[in-house]
Amino acid sequence: MCIKDRPIENIDNRIADLNVIARIGYWEFDVDSARYRLDKVSYDILQLPYGAALEDRETETYCQNKEEWALVNDLIANTAKQKKPFHHEVELELPDGHHIWLLLIGKINHDADGNIKVSGMMQDITHRKEFETELTQKNELLNFTENKAALGHWKWDLKTDLVNCSKNIARIIGVEYGTVITIEELINGVHPEDFELVRDHMANAVKTKSFDPLFHRFLLDDGSERIIEVLGEAVLDDSGELVSFICSSQDITTRKQFENELIKKNQLFVVAQQRAKFGYWQWDPKTDSVSCSENMSRLLRIEENTIFPIKDLIKDVHPKDMDYVRSCLDNIVKTKIFNGFSHRIVLNDEIRYVKVYGKVNTDLNDEILNILGVSQDVTEQKKSENELLSRNQLLGFAEQISKIGNWQWNMTTNIIKWSTNLYRIFEIEENSEIHFDTYFGYVHPDDKEMVRARINSLAENKNFESVIHRIVLDNGTIKVVELLATVNLDDSNNIIEMLGTLQDVSEQRSEEIKFKGLLESAPNATLIVAEGDTIQMINKQAEHLFGYSPEELLGKKLGILVPSRFEEQRIPQQKKFLENPVVQEMDLGEDFFMKHKSGKEIPVKVTLGLLEIDKGMLISMAVRDITTEKLAERKILKAKEDLETLTRELTAQNLQLADFTQITSHNLRAPVSNLNSLLDIYKMMDDEEERKELFKKFETVIAHLTLTLNTLINALSTKSSTSVECHEVSFSETFKKTKEILTAEITRTKAIVKSDFSKVDVIQYHNIYLESIFQNLIGNALKYKSPKRIPQIEVSSEIHKGKVLLKFKDNGLGIDLARHGNKIFGLNKVFHNHPDAKGIGLFMTKTQVESMGGKISVLSKVDEGSTFIISFK
Amino acid sequence: MQSPFHLCIIDDDDIYRFTIIQSAKFLEIEHKTSVFVNGEDALNFILENQNNPAALPDIILLDIDMPVMDGFQFLEEYKAIDPKINRDIKIYMVSSSVDPEDIAKAKSYSMVVDYISKPLTPENLKQLVADI
Secondary structure, eight states: OOSTTSSBOOSOHHHHHHHHHHTEEEEEEETTTTEEEEBHHHHHHHTOOTTOOTTSHHHHTTOOOHHHHHHHHHHHHHHHHHOOOEEEEEEEEOTTSOEEEEEEEEEEEEOTTOOEEEEEEEEEOHHHHHHHHHHHHHTOSOOHHHHHTTEEEEEEETTTTEEEEOHHHHHHHTOOTTOEEEHHHHGGGBOHHHHHHHHHHHHHHHHHTOOOOEEEEEEOTTSOEEEEEEEEEEEEOTTSOEEEEEEEEEEOHHHHHHHHHHHTHHHHHHHHHHHTOEEEEEEETTTTEEEEOHHHHHHHTOOTTOOBOHHHHTTTBOHHHHHHHHHHHHHHHHHSOOOOEEEEEEETTEEEEEEEEEEEEEOTTSOEEEEEEEEEEOHHHHHHHHHHHHHHHHHHHHHHHHTEEEEEEETTTTEEEEOHHHHHHHTOOTTOOOOHHHHHHHBOGGGHHHHHHHHHHHHHHSOOOOEEEEEEOTTSOEEEEEEEEEEEEOTTSOEEEEEEEEEEOHHHHHHHHHHHHHHHHOSSEEEEEETTTEEEEEOHHHHHHHOOOHHHHTTSBGGGGSOGGGHHHHHHHHHHHHHSOOOEEOOOSSOEEEEOTTSOEEEEEEEEEEEEETTEEEEEEEEEEOHHHHHHHHHHHHHHHHHHHHHHHHHHHHHHHHHHHHIIIIIIHHHHHHHHHHHHHHHHOOOHHHHHHHHHHHHHHHHHHHHHHHHHHHHHHHHTOTTOOOEEEEHHHHHHHHHHHTHHHHHHHTOEEEEEOSSOOEEEEOHHHHHHHHHHHHHHHHHTOOTTSOOEEEEEEEEETTEEEEEEEOOSOOOOHHHHGGGTTSTTOOOSOOTTOOSOHHHHHHHHHHHTTOEEEEEEETTTEEEEEEEOO | OOSSEEEEEEOSOHHHHHHHHHHHHHTTOOEEEEEESSHHHHHHHHHHTTTOGGGSOSEEEEOSOOSSSOHHHHHHHHHHHGGGOOSOOEEEEEESOOOHHHHHHHHTSTTEEEEEESOOOHHHHHHHHHHO
């Protein structure tokens, strides 16, 4: 193979020069012969011996990166087959171990002989790539879009005066890829100040049939300014007529900045001095001598215009960054490529951030002449960057903590973006591609319809209520989420974007469910009432107690359950409770009732409690139905009364029983034992005369026994007379009748018997009893008169504490009550050695009074008189 | 024991008094009888004779239920004067009462020798006299 016909040599010299500068090489691939042809620059870029055969196995070894090489071959083969141009960036490893980035552009064409050839250009874009890498790595100012915009290509057809442009250019100038545009449209975005320059350059290019490298500024949509380098090639036809220009526009902002800085060194130096943030230095690693700008020397506290070793340049570097800085510098020397880096310095005890970038100048033998560097103080920038970073982190944390994620759905592009935390909530890998179905696919089957309806309603009404639904994660976990959404509309009210948040409320939900469970398990009806008296939650027991369904009560005022008469007291009580929220029973100072749906009132006891939630205070009201208690209470009260009555009755009966015991032991046993004794004597007696005497004794005892038995029968019949008929009886009438019966006695004793029934005269009573009472008491008064005085007896009535009192007062012998008080009304009790005292009268009187529910008592002083007082029921 | 035997009956029941006196007579107990219809009369008698022990009875048959001063009231009064009396008087409560309360109360007095429920039979009386 002849070396001489390998290289492409028939390239315009000027272009060749340019290409050398721009490191653009040309190449050709003959499909039939499967041979490559490269120009000098290409060989240079690839660091291959000039004229080496690329397809040769031998040269293959030069390309260390086999995979990439295979890719390149594929690309070319593909182009040949499908006749499609390619545009590819590839990283290759060179024989010296360096990596270079190559931009390969290829297209198919036919030569005069009809051979199919793939030809194109290659450009060493390592420099740019490195900047790019650096920028990406260091998260520098360039954004992704700008990165993408780094390089574009366009072809200017002079016959039609129209431009075909690459995808990148089309995107930047905002036309659809494939559209043919005018030169005016192409340069529309050029910085106004450079506009004339660009136009003139174009015109000049047409005139001279050559396209000199052009630098101009370009304004991006976001207003940022980029510096563009345009390299162009004139395409001439066989007759030497200019047909078109094929150009590449490259964003060299970063590179240009540096170049500009170098060019405008002095100016920048001044600026740098003013800002005190720039330092410029030059380092010759072979001699390790550094010179620097004035400002830099001032910062380094080194005398101006002196030469010093590199270690002095980096003496202020933060100790922790020192190794890094050294390795960066070593790397620059080794690779002869200035990879910018950042580090910290400690200046006046303050930490500042410095960004270093620069260029390695090499001689023709690729030996380093010197290294130029610019150190820039980027502390402020770094600070804001950090701040932004920390804010982002904070937001991230906040989202994480509150389990809220946010999302954006661009309806135009149909692209959905999720925040990091949203991915986390769904437990899917961050930055996975999201479609509507991705989200919808996670919605719990039972909730799908509801969610779809809600989203549809959002699309229609542009209004979205939050919706709580469940999602099922890939691992089967069910979460409860709350979805909130809003829309952005364009001028014609079309939705262009939906955005919103999604919060994982599983925990709250489970808390709520737990709480609800607790509520349901509460033994009493429980109402949860929010401030403002709105019923928020009720349990089953409450539904049951009040007869309402939850729907009928939730959101309603508590007043619906409280009779209106309590409202006046209840509301201040509630306020008082909120001021001092300790669990307490609601006390309205009276029995409290609540209202059933039917209007029926239910007696209740209400215990108030307070629940604090995120949104404020809730009052819990545990309502206890005390209907049964009330009934029981009433029953108990009744029973108690009955019991008291019974006790009274039993006590009375007991007393009567005691009376009867007394009566049987004394009044019956005594005569019986006497009879027995008399019989014993009778048996011993043989004298008829004495026996006759004895029989008299028998008669006395039998008479006595008969009287006692008669009295007892009388008393028994009185005591059993609970159904005795009562009539209106008059005291005065009864008094008059009694006086008539006792006329003989009154006359004999010359007694003065008076009465006063002016207060009360008529009562409901048993007339026989009343007559008996009058006769007994007046009779007693006459019987036990004082021998020293004419008897004076006064009977009167009065009302005392609602009861009728009847008094019998005399001036007779009186009774020693201290001695006889306890048995004055007993049967056969006599307190006087009076011949007629039989002890029957008072016993009968008491029996008659008590049988009608009354009481009898006595006041008396010996030798002064007695007063018997009867209190009627 | 001095002669004649002195029996004292305090009871308002004349039939009972009659039967006791008759029984004593039939039992041929040589005796002298004092009779009081209530406690007060009996107490007065004792008080009058407290310095003359020979006039005081050997046995008192004391009824409970009596007018003016009953048996228990008598015992209360007697208790106060008992230490001053230089004579051993045996008091028997004789009543028709079968009330345990009365019986217990009677026995609570140290000077009461026994409680006898009526009727007091001649055999009982004989035994009482024999015990002295």
